[in-house]
Amino acid sequence: MPELPEVETTLRGIEPHILNRKIKRIVVRQPSLRWPVPNKELQKKLKEKSFSKIQRRAKYLILESYLGNLIIHLGMSGSLKFFPEKKIPGKHDHIDINFEGNRFLRFTDPRRFGSFHWVDKDRIHPLLSNLGPEPLGNSFSGTYLFKNSRGRKIAIKNFLMNSKIVAGIGNIYSSESLFRAGIRPQKSAGSISLKKYEDLAFSIKEVLMQAIESGGTTLKDFVGGDNKPGFFKQNLFVYGRSGKRCKKCLTLLKNLKITQRSSFYCPKCQR
């Protein structure tokens, strides 16, 4: 479900509810996620503490506290929601972070590709140590993409989804940004010009910012931390629209599998 805009939406939804609230207990009902949940460590380090800041890096949420950071990844189907009072957990409600006064943050994840990690103060978790630049940050540019793509034969779509190259772009927004920049998803990364990469970097920033403004993309059941769905789906040009007509030129859109994943494009607008 969640790519960068959905994770950002989640952050903004939960932050005002949990910041500086005293944590009473972490309840782990299902410790078997993408990686085992470090249950004991979480209890030990977070009990009676609070989160003073929440950040996003790539698709990771980083909840900062006195002794270190709780790092959460939502995987494919994960979500985090805040509740102001007790609520019976459902089948996929794997973890609750309980605060004072019956308030709690609940992690739900049917497919269990999500993860919880602990990292001590001033240390960098290995999973976050090799990430590429944030696409909305200043160091990400067409020049950056151009330089890093020379000699590489990988499809541009996969290049964009490689988190070592640029963080936070998944299947939806890779397709969407390539459409906006007029580039075919299967074109090799090394064959794209600097000019086109400048268009692409612009398109990536544009589509991500617009999606964040709309509260993310709700394809099926995504809701932000405040339980509201995202409204960006209506602004998608190609994702999930194969067989339908291009919103710009009315050509029938295609769905091409690139390394096992659906890739949507317009054969006329994208060359």
Place this chain on the structure above:
DNA sequence: CATCGGACCTGTTAGC
């Protein structure tokens, strides 16, 4: 080093 396929899971939907 670059690239590809498999792996981790469950739920939904399309097709027979």
Place this chain on the structure above:
DNA sequence: TGCTAACAGGTCCGAT
């Protein structure tokens, strides 16, 4: 209606 296969927003790791 019921069964099976394909597919779904992610990404790490090992083989090539």
